Amino acid sequence: MSYLNNQFDIIVVGAGHAGCEAAIACAKLGAKVLLCTLNVDNIALQPCNPAVGGPAKSTLVREVDALGGVMGEVTDATYLQLKILNSSKGPAVRALRAQSDKAEYTRYMRNLIENNENIYLKQCCITELKAENDVITGAVDEFGNEYSARAIVLTTGTSLEGRIFVGLRSYSAGRLGEQAAIGLSDSLHKLGIQTKKLKTGTPARVDKRTIDYSKMTVQPGDEELSFFSFKPDRPIRKTYPCYLTRTTEETHEIIRANLDKSPMYQGLIHGVGPRYCPSIEDKIVRFASNPSHHIFIEPEGLGTYETYIQGFSTSLPADVQVKMIRSLPGLEKAHIIKPAYAVEYDYVPAVQTTHSLMSKKVKGLFFGGQINGTSGYEEAAAQGLIAGINAFNYINNSEMLELSRSSSYTGTLIDDLVTKDIQDPYRMLTSRSEYRLLLRQDNADERLMPIGHKIGLIDDEQYERFLNKQRLIKEEKERLENVKISPDENTNAILAKYEEHIDRGIRASELLKRPNITYKTIQELDNNTKELNIPKDVYEQIEVIIKYDGYIKRQEEQVENAGKLEKFKIPEDIDYSKIEHISSETKEKLAKIQPKTLAQAARIGGVKPADISILMVMLDRNSVSRK
């Protein structure tokens, strides 16, 4: 007997980071979801580094959490180490990073899925999509089973027509030990959807018992822990260190001597690899004058000896990998459990989707995660969540959730994907946002939790907690404006510790603007502030708001100005080929991407400002041809 006679509201294809968010969101909202995956033991697998967060990515995790997604909760429940990166730098680049216990992460996510009564989990390979008149109706698996649904979310990661390379040998696979998804790309082509190729790679995993850590530098986590999820109360876990070693001249020589065995350098792989996560051979060729590169040694979990060699991804042959690894200090006797490999796979350029992540061609077909040309778990989770929410909105004829660039990194990521024809795996970076001082990890709840609550993914109890926090931030900020710090001996003795001094009375809020002063200093100086015992997440946000007040106001003005172009809507049926005086390159790009606003049109790579001015005048005069 089959579940629900194989009739579902929504089918989610793929139980990776995007698929899990999509399925859980749809199910929480009340839809009956079929969640298909190639291997149910690999749910939310971390096939590359066993870590979540880091610059810009931590903000994505917090945004997912604020909207009602689960990545933050799962990471907080399964960490081996937590660390705030860039803690001495500005708030826009400060980032939380967790080392994960990979197996526990998978187990925790699987529990969330199996304990949700609206999710029907199934191990199968979806090979065909069914649509009538460009409207999705269902899918078929490799055994010929047919499933019907009104919406489908595709989150296939690196599996579509995946091909693994280790040296000059290659075989069909999506990830090491997992089959490739064959057939689905052809089905997409038949529906008029184009696919292209990208490539990514991962380092070897080494047996911990064969590593000499005494030759490496210890990289401990934080003692005072910070977490991803805005939900309170979680078990505190024991933490473990990572280690740092480096490449040697011998490593570089081995790599240079074996480049003729690299599938990349021999032209066997055509897909472009991640620019911001290059293979070690790429680093050594591109940065030839650099005598050494950092390599981090990271645990994969408490139940395994497998250890991740971060920064050492390669597609060179297995025998060469042994020599390369053994040239690293501390790894002279290393035993490789799993080899490094590269994988080439099909993705669906996201210029074919709208900001809701629904296909422009086939209604009811959504895409999220690596299939859209991104790389990274956090990028995948953010898109999966939006694609899932919108699949639910679509089947309920509700308004689509389209986040603006100024609201979030999630909005920025999706806008970049659907607007710019990206050529290499897209990774979120703080530099991709023009509003990065507004889009911080500390205020993701302020920016997005009201939306999560309105959608129905944030319950009333959590929302009430959020409102209280916002109230407390406002009240404490105002109170600090009225706390006077006097220039007595005791005060200046405390301030001297922070290389500061005052000659006259000063408001606590003014003092807090000084670079060396933190809220904790104010607590030291003023007993009332200390006794209030304001929670860390509240006072940290107050610190940022006060210290960066001027910059934040400037970015808010920028958002307002950009809003003018953002409000300038472009009708859907414009015939760009008939517009005179704009370059043919611009015409082609506008016709392909079909921007919704003038602001989006201006962001398309290669579109000239002069062309935008002409378009603006024509739209204003209503003199553009319609199809």
Ligand SMILES: Cc1cc2nc3c(=O)[nH]c(=O)nc-3n(C[C@H](O)[C@H](O)[C@H](O)COP(=O)(O)OP(=O)(O)OC[C@H]3O[C@@H](n4cnc5c(N)ncnc54)[C@H](O)[C@@H]3O)c2cc1C
């Ligand atoms: C070798 C390798 C190296 C990587 N290197 C990096 C890196 O350097 N930096 C980085 O940030 N990220 C890297 N990643 C990427 C990271 O793993 C992904 O970005 C992230 O997991 C994508 O999440 P996703 O949900 O889109 O897809 P995945 O997590 O890959 O999940 C895809 C899911 O879809 C399922 N599936 C696929 N096709 C079908 C089908 N037809 N029917 C049913 N189920 C299907 C799979 O079984 C799987 O459950 C790497 C991944 C791999 C495999």
